[in-house]
Amino acid sequence: MHVLSIDRSIIDAIVAHARRDHPDEACGVVAGPVGSDTPTRHIPMDNAARSMTFYEFDSMEHLRVWREMDDRDEEPVVIYHSHTATEAYPSRTDVSFAGEPGAHYLLVSTREPDSEEIRSFRIVDGVVTEEPVRIVEAAVDPHAVQSYMFGQSPATVDYECSGR
Amino acid sequence: MAIEVRIPTILRSYTGGAKVVDGAGDTLGDLLTDLDSRHAGLRGRLVTEAGALHRFVNVYVNDEDVRFLGALDAKLSDGDSVTILPAVAGGAFGFAAAAAISQHAVAAR
Numbered sequence: 001m002h003v004l005s006i007d008r009s010i011i012d013a014i015v016a017h018a019r020r021d022h023p024d025e026a027c028g029v030v031a032g033p034v035g036s037d038t039p040t041r042h043i044p045m046d047n048a049a050r051s052m053t054f055y056e057f058d059s060m061e062h063l064r065v066w067r068e069m070d071d072r073d074e075e076p077v078v079i080y081h082s083h084t085a086t087e088a089y090p091s092r093t094d095v096s097f098a099g100e101p102g103a104h105y106l107l108v109s110t111r112e113p114d115s116e117e118i119r120s121f122r123i124v125d126g127v128v129t130e131e132p133v134r135i136v137e138a139a140v141d142p143h144a145v146q147s148y149m150f151g152q153s154p155a156t157v158d159y160e161c162s163g164r
Numbered sequence: 165m166a167i168e169v170r171i172p173t174i175l176r177s178y179t180g181g182a183k184v185v186d187g188a189g190d191t192l193g194d195l196l197t198d199l200d201s202r203h204a205g206l207r208g209r210l211v212t213e214a215g216a217l218h219r220f221v222n223v224y225v226n227d228e229d230v231r232f233l234g235a236l237d238a239k240l241s242d243g244d245s246v247t248i249l250p251a252v253a254g255g256a257f258g259f260a261a262a263a264a265i266s267q268h269a270v271a272a273r
Binding site for chain 1: 250
């Protein structure tokens with residue numbers, strides 16, 4: 001089973017981006033070395049659609065960021081976006097557009113003002129598989145890890161209740 | 165006339181896993197037809213049955229989005245580099261327009 005392991009500081013930056021753009025959807029990438037499955041470089045992207053219900057990378061920024069990753073031997077380990085009024089679960093639209101079978105699709109819901117729901121999925125050939133998110137507290141102790149084990153059913157798990 | 169074409173991960177099944185392939189053509193449309201002769205099915209992932217470039221596929225000639233260069237009529241020259249990137253898009257609701265377009269994208273797979 002796949003797991004997304006991601007540094008606390010990156011999750012915090014993604015949540016801050018999602019909060020900043022709320023009520024519009026926010027989107028971005030976390031790049032990491034090719035083949036490492038380790039997200040290391042957070043790249044917030046513009047939502048060219050500037051919409052509460054849709055996101056799309058700006059085509060020129062997309063090209064620039066993908067080239068930069070290529071030059072650095074990186075790949076998009078995480079592709080994230082926010083849902084601002086619904087749960088953090090891929091919509092039919094998300095599934096239809098998912099074009100990076102190797103990526104972790106991270107969704108953040110900002111519908112609650114005081115807590116975020118953060119969930120991760122693989123989307124391959126139209127099939128959605130949820131995976132646990134392990135948030136690594138690198139700043140404190142690289143070996144200290146909190147696991148957020150989400151079930152395969154789309155039951156809502158409150159991020160704030162998991163010991164943050 | 166050789167034009168370098170960069171293929172995204174999701175379309176490398178058509179190129180035997182190759183990340184970069186060479187092609188030829190005076191326009192983007194010609195290039196895609198040329199590529200399809202060696203990588204059958206690739207063109208169908210990029211061009212609709214009506215003969216237009218898919219809305220949610222980005223194609224660039226060097227540093228320019230082909231939508232600003234005439235789309236499939238974009239002129240190509242020897243040594244140009246063409247990059248194909250599937251749009252990164254989605255969102256909370258499958259509202260009518262997005263649903264219609266995305267269904268089209270799925271049908272093209």
